[in-house]
Structures are given as structure tokens and as C-alpha cells.
Amino acid sequence: MSLFIWLLTLLLVCNVSLADDTITISTGEWPPYISKSLLHSGVVIKVINEAFALESIQTKIIFYPWSRAYQNAKKGIVDATAIWYHSQEREEHFHYSIPVVHNEYVFFHLANFDFNWNTINDLKEIKIGATLEYTYSDEFHKAFNDGWLDVQWVPTDLQNFKKLFLHRVELFPLEREPGYFLLNKHFTEKEINLITYHPKPLRSGSLSLLFNKKIKNNEKMLKLFNSGLLKLKESGKFDQYLRESQRGDYIIEDKEDYFFVYSTQKAIHFTRIFSSQMHKGF
Known part of the structure; x- marks a missing residue:
């Protein structure tokens, strides 16, 4: 019985550890930046995934219609949502990452x-x-x-x-x-x-990854993402990925x-x- 309890405890600890190292992100179709039909799901998702990977965080990306992507993040059904312009209403509910892309x-x-x-x-x-x-x-x-x-x-x-x-x-x-x-x-x-x-x-303006303020672990995730994104930019890979996207390298057709x-x-x-x-x- 003691061995069973020990194994069960180990399994629970592993599951908690895995949950702490994974973030679920909602998003929507926004080609040529984000799309299920693009390689890597588009340059923005590639950047987000790699920024988190540099900080040893796994990502789970879920596509919704944009309205649902936002509402699910606001309700805490997912941890974060990608990517959005700044607004006062959103600032009430979300932490903003450093800018991911600039657009007009x-x-x-x-x-x-x-x-x-x-x-x-x-x-x-x-x-x-x-x-x-x-x-x-x-x-x-x-x-x-x-x-x-x-x-x-x-x-x-x-x-x-x-x-x-x-x-x-x-x-x-x-x-x-x-x-x-x-x-x-x-x-x-x-x-x-x-x-x-x-x-x-x-x-x-710039668009950012939004983290639900009510989710306990999100302040940590925000800091890790910002750190990973800065590393990606300093390495030159961020600009490289944008050039690849502009060339059409991520289009599958x-x-x-x-x-x-x-x-x-x-x-x-x-x-x-x-x-x-x-x-x-x-």
C-alpha cells in the first residue's frame, strides 16, 4: 500500500509540474500572421512558441473565432490570448506583454x-x-x-x-x-x-500577448515570455522569421x-x- 501511495503522489507531483510548465493560448485566423493553414501556424505563433521554449515553457495553441478567443481568455478558460492592440477595457482584465508586432x-x-x-x-x-x-x-x-x-x-x-x-x-x-x-x-x-x-x-500600434490577471501563475508567465521574446529579438531570429513570412515561406498551397x-x-x-x-x- 505504501508503494501505491508513493507512486500516486509522484504522479500527482509530475502532473502539477507539467501544468506549471505549460500555457494555453487562444487565438484566431489572421493571415499572414496567424493561421492554421500556415507553416508553424504563422510567424506570430512561431515567435510565441519559440519565446516560451527559450524559457522551458510548453504552449498549447487553440484556434477560435476572434470573439470567442477573447471571451475564453477573459473568463479564464485559457491562460492567455494572442495577439491584441491595447485598450482600456482589456487592460482591466489582462497583463500586456512587450509588443510582438507593429501594424496599422x-x-x-x-x-x-x-x-x-x-x-x-x-x-x-x-x-x-x-x-x-x-x-x-x-x-x-x-x-x-x-x-x-x-x-x-x-x-x-x-x-x-x-x-x-x-x-x-x-x-x-x-x-x-x-x-x-x-x-x-x-x-x-x-x-x-x-x-x-x-x-x-x-x-x-503594437500588438501584444494578453495574460488573464486572475490566473495566479500568469505574472510568472508574463515575465518568462517577455524574457524569451527579448532573447529571440537579440539573437536576430525574430527579424529572420518576419522576413521569411514576408517572402511567403510559411504559406502552404x-x-x-x-x-x-x-x-x-x-x-x-x-x-x-x-x-x-x-x-x-x-
């Missing part, structure tokens, strides 16, 4: 829609599509909450682009590179040529031709490559 939102619209803007007041009486749980800008959300900004909220970015093509909305704010990645994946070259974006960003997008300061350019060239860049 721009307004996509049909090229034949005459659009220019300088301040949030210029958006009055324009139908705008938006994605649930996204943070656009404090001014944007205040204008919507005050009732004078016409915003239609839906669960996915793809739904918003479809509404844009159908003229159900006139503007759709989204990060530029993820926006064109989504367009390239779901629409034809002819359709994509109908879309443009305004160069003035609605917002720009062998069924049909693919249109990749890369940006310059003045325009978006399209380069068509075939599956045999998938990992050669452009």
Missing part, C-alpha cells in the same frame, strides 16, 4: 468610391463595416457609441469584404497586409483590382496559383507565382 489599420474601399478623410468627423454618413471584438481607435469607438458613426458589426473580416463588394458598406478598416492576403485568397484578380485603400491609417501581395510606400503590387515556386520568395 487603413480604410479599404471600392476604387470608384470617391473617399478622402483627415479626421473622424469626415466619416459621418458613410456606411462602415467592422469586425466584432476588434479595436480600431478610441475616437472611432467613441463616435459609434455616441450614435453618429454608422458602423455595421459582423464576426469576420471576410464577411466585411463581401459586403464591400456588394455595396452594403462603403469602408472597411483592416490592417493592410492581412487585408490583401485575405483578398488574394478569396477573390479573383479582377475583383481585387476593384479594391483600394486610403493611405492615412485609422490607427497604428499546392492546389492552384496564388497571388501574393507586397507593399511599397506608394502602392500595392501583385506578383503571381506557382506552387513550385512557393518557397522561393519574389
Whole structure:
């Protein structure tokens, strides 16, 4: 009996130790940065996994629709969620890591829609599509909450682009590179040529890994992740992984031709490559 108790105690200790060395992270589809269809689940997940691995922490990544990914982290069903812009509401519930990536939102619209803007007041009486749980800008959300900004909220970015093509909305704010990645994946070259974006960003900023404040072990996990991410950046691997992602190295596609997008300061350019060239860049 004493041997049985000893073995049971050892098993429990091992399980507790394993739990302490593992973190569960919710996320959603956000190509080309995060996607189940990408190698390593995308460059952001690769960076998160390797940053934790440098500190001997295992990760469990779970994909949800974005709204559920956030709510499950807020409720403590998972330990953390990747990755999000800063907002006051989120700061009440989460610890923020040091920035993982930097990005900016721009307004996509049909090229034949005459659009220019300088301040949030210029958006009055324009139908705008938006994605649930996204943070656009404090001014944007205040204008919507005050009732004078016409915003239609839906669960996915793809739904918003479809509404844009159908003229159900006139503007759709989204990060530029993820926006064109989504367009390239779901629409034809002819359709994509109908879309443009305004160069003035609605917002720009950094995105972080969020850790639920109510979970006891998360202050430790936050420190370990920040330490691992700094090590990854200092080693040069962080920049290397971003370059690989920009070249299209993480895209897995062998069924049909693919249109990749890369940006310059003045325009978006399209380069068509075939599956045999998938990992050669452009």
C-alpha cells in the first residue's frame, strides 16, 4: 500500500509540474500572421512558441473565432490570448506583454468610391463595416457609441469584404497586409483590382500577448515570455522569421496559383507565382 501511495503522489507531483510548465493560448485566423493553414501556424505563433521554449515553457495553441478567443481568455478558460492592440477595457482584465508586432489599420474601399478623410468627423454618413471584438481607435469607438458613426458589426473580416463588394458598406478598416492576403485568397484578380485603400491609417500600434490577471501563475508567465521574446529579438531570429513570412515561406498551397501581395510606400503590387515556386520568395 505504501508503494501505491508513493507512486500516486509522484504522479500527482509530475502532473502539477507539467501544468506549471505549460500555457494555453487562444487565438484566431489572421493571415499572414496567424493561421492554421500556415507553416508553424504563422510567424506570430512561431515567435510565441519559440519565446516560451527559450524559457522551458510548453504552449498549447487553440484556434477560435476572434470573439470567442477573447471571451475564453477573459473568463479564464485559457491562460492567455494572442495577439491584441491595447485598450482600456482589456487592460482591466489582462497583463500586456512587450509588443510582438507593429501594424496599422487603413480604410479599404471600392476604387470608384470617391473617399478622402483627415479626421473622424469626415466619416459621418458613410456606411462602415467592422469586425466584432476588434479595436480600431478610441475616437472611432467613441463616435459609434455616441450614435453618429454608422458602423455595421459582423464576426469576420471576410464577411466585411463581401459586403464591400456588394455595396452594403462603403469602408472597411483592416490592417493592410492581412487585408490583401485575405483578398488574394478569396477573390479573383479582377475583383481585387476593384479594391483600394486610403493611405492615412485609422490607427497604428503594437500588438501584444494578453495574460488573464486572475490566473495566479500568469505574472510568472508574463515575465518568462517577455524574457524569451527579448532573447529571440537579440539573437536576430525574430527579424529572420518576419522576413521569411514576408517572402511567403510559411504559406502552404499546392492546389492552384496564388497571388501574393507586397507593399511599397506608394502602392500595392501583385506578383503571381506557382506552387513550385512557393518557397522561393519574389
